[in-house]
Amino acid sequence: MTLDRLRPLADRLLGPWVTAADRVGLTPDWVSVIAFFAAIAAGLAFSLATTAGYLAGALLVFANGWLDLVDGALAREQGIESSGGDLLDHVLDRYADIAILAGLAAGIGRYGLGLAAVTGVLMTSYLGTQIQAVGLGREYGGLLGRADRLALVGITGALAALHSGSIVADVGIVGALLALFAVVGHLTALQRFWGAWSDL
Template sequence: MMKCVIIAAGKGERLQEKGTSKPLVNFLGLPLIERTIRTAIKAGMNEFFVVTGHEKDPLEGILNKLSEDTGLDIHTIYNPEWENKANGFSVLTVKDKIKEPFLLLMSDHLFDPSIVRNLFSKSNKPDVVLAIDTKINNPMIALDIVTKIKVDNNKITKIGKNLKQYDGFDTGIFYCKPVIFKALEICIKKDKGFLTDAIQYLADKNKVGIFKIKDKFWADINDPESYRKAESEVLKNLNKQQDGIIARYFNRPISLWISKKLSFTNITPNQISIFAFSVACIASLLFAMGSYIPLIIGGILAQISSIIDGCDGEVARLKYQESSYGGWFDAVLDRYADAFLLFGLTWHLYSNSGGNLYLIIGFFAITGSFMLSYTADKYDNLMKIYINTRNIRIGRDMRIFVILLGALLNQVELILIFVAVVMNIEAIRRMIICKNPTTETL
């Protein structure tokens, strides 16, 4: 069992405008404590010990429900000394519960789960290893309150908030062996009850190593300003490497704004997928009506559907609701939506001119659309490994945007020809690249 201790006893006075209990503050749809636990689960932790204090009853209610939802053991330990702001007392409350190395976290710190995975994968770890941020100019850091670290030969020599010279910052992510409890007891007897006091005590004995997080995300939510910065960074990290140019610069900024609002509701990712699909269906019916005004409205609705289609995955990632079924369900609805939109455009032309040629063009447009989507997964995976991603990616975002432009300009024929030709050529190009990806020079 990979055990994790989380300190969640404090009041969080600097964040009172967001909530009276910091662990319960809602951050993009989840209480901070739930976000911390779910991140740790992604990192491989499967048993939790949460130290409570201020407003312990509502906190324990959230944790009990989370334990039921995840099927994992989440134990709560009340710290009667929680009003003593020295957080070492909270860590010491779990002394009799843990006899093996464990992960120690703060309930108000956000982090990339890969930090913990990489930290625990290190071999020959000393008694304590602290994940540190060596980006001295990190804009997420509030220098007046962050704990600073001085390092020599990959070992911590000094730790504290008032260091004048330092090499990095404490992220609040610790690998600890049970020796930390003995160090805390010794320090408390000297009226030094903070966790940093115990870390300094062990550092003086050359027993505290470091793990550099490099460019990985972390944030300490201390006040409204740090909350705002962390929120912005978390949303920015929802961008996908394989986003096409339209998705990256047009759709994604709008969908992120919408997803931020949706994260605070009970709307599920699958419900968002269904709504986006419904909007696309309405657009296809408007296309099929055969006149210009419905064509314009349909084009706008198609683009709206494309934007909203990004929200389901964003909300799923924000609220840890990702699932294989959800991704598959969204992909299936996208294929149906593509077929309906292109058939609506095909019927628009056919009903106005009656030419069978338009049915053939429409057939190849739908086929090209499907094949482009079918080849996307393998191609995108290869893009991450071999292929220069600075070139323009042709995908669904571009296809829908072309439909919008064509609808506004009343050039339905050009839309279908463009989709039929470009999408099939791109699908064939991908098949060639995927056969021998290392020779691709884009």
């Protein structure tokens, strides 16, 4: 399962967004920063563990994911792709992942589970960029890429909003997602490592 295979389709849908961002004078770096603040807001919303908080968090996570596609497309459109922009994007994405998962964990009071999820997610992302650093190209594949994680977080936020009247339901839905990220995140990291090791 990986939504990264749908990148060509997403690229075709980005046109109006890229045009709008360009017309209002946004740079790719500013789009990355806006996406980051959407993730921070999502984490804060999730930490409330309320119907409104889960719903707002879900929408903000989807906004973060979409803007994360817009910044790269805008850089290509403006002809200003750079190593600095790529570095900024990756750093902000990692902090965004931490903020979102920390907010989910705080909302249900499961900090140990949140830590396990964060380390799984960070190791998945680290392996993707480390594989590129050793000259094998960027790796987006595996069991759960970032696009998959954001989609699952958004869906879980929407489901938690429907069940927010029951704390048991909240802990079950959100806790299950964090456990999934903890287990599958590390498995994805190992999968990427093994694939890269085999190619060396």
